[in-house]
Amino acid sequence: MADPRPTSEIRPYEASDQSVIRAILTRIGWQERYVAGFERSAADLALRDDAAVYVARREDAIVGLIIVELHTWNGLAQIQWLAVDPSVQRQGVATMLVATAERFAQAHGMRGIYLDTPVDNERGRRFYEAVGFQVGYIMPRYYADAQDGVTYQEFFADQ
Numbered sequence: 001m002a003d004p005r006p007t008s009e010i011r012p013y014e015a016s017d018q019s020v021i022r023a024i025l026t027r028i029g030w031q032e033r034y035v036a037g038f039e040r041s042a043a044d045l046a047l048r049d050d051a052a053v054y055v056a057r058r059e060d061a062i063v064g065l066i067i068v069e070l071h072t073w074n075g076l077a078q079i080q081w082l083a084v085d086p087s088v089q090r091q092g093v094a095t096m097l098v099a100t101a102e103r104f105a106q107a108h109g110m111r112g113i114y115l116d117t118p119v120d121n122e123r124g125r126r127f128y129e130a131v132g133f134q135v136g137y138i139m140p141r142y143y144a145d146a147q148d149g150v151t152y153q154e155f156f157a158d159q
Helices: 015-028 032-045 093-107 122-130
Strands: 009-012 051-058 061-071 076-084 112-118 134-144 147-155
Touching (some): 009 093, 015 032, 015 061, 015 076, 032 051, 032 076, 061 093, 093 112, 112 122, 112 134
Antiparallel strands (some): 009 051, 134 147
16 A cells, blocks of 8 residues: 655755754744754754755655764764654655754764654654654753753764
């Protein structure tokens, strides 16, 4: 049986995407400091050779984004930002975005990829574990005095 979900396409970020992505992040409930941080990061990292910013499109609308940065000093890529519009969550968009980031990292010779998320992001943590990431370590007070972070990591078998 064919998958009834609409398909998404992944393409590089363009500066004109910024207002749509701001709206997605606001709908998700991100604090303004994180939305503004995304805007600064996307504008900077989209221009660099050691990073990539991608958006997911479905039916001519942007529905998600991911930013990945390469760290040659340790051979690891880092997912800096990942978000999917609430209206299409649990429909494979995040999985496609992560797979795109993994391919980018592998194409640049990275040995693995990692990301940080709040420890209380239970839904996100379940997703990362479902797509193959493992807990690396807990970071006390990483996001705020009362909010710890957790690092997830995945190492590529062929690197």
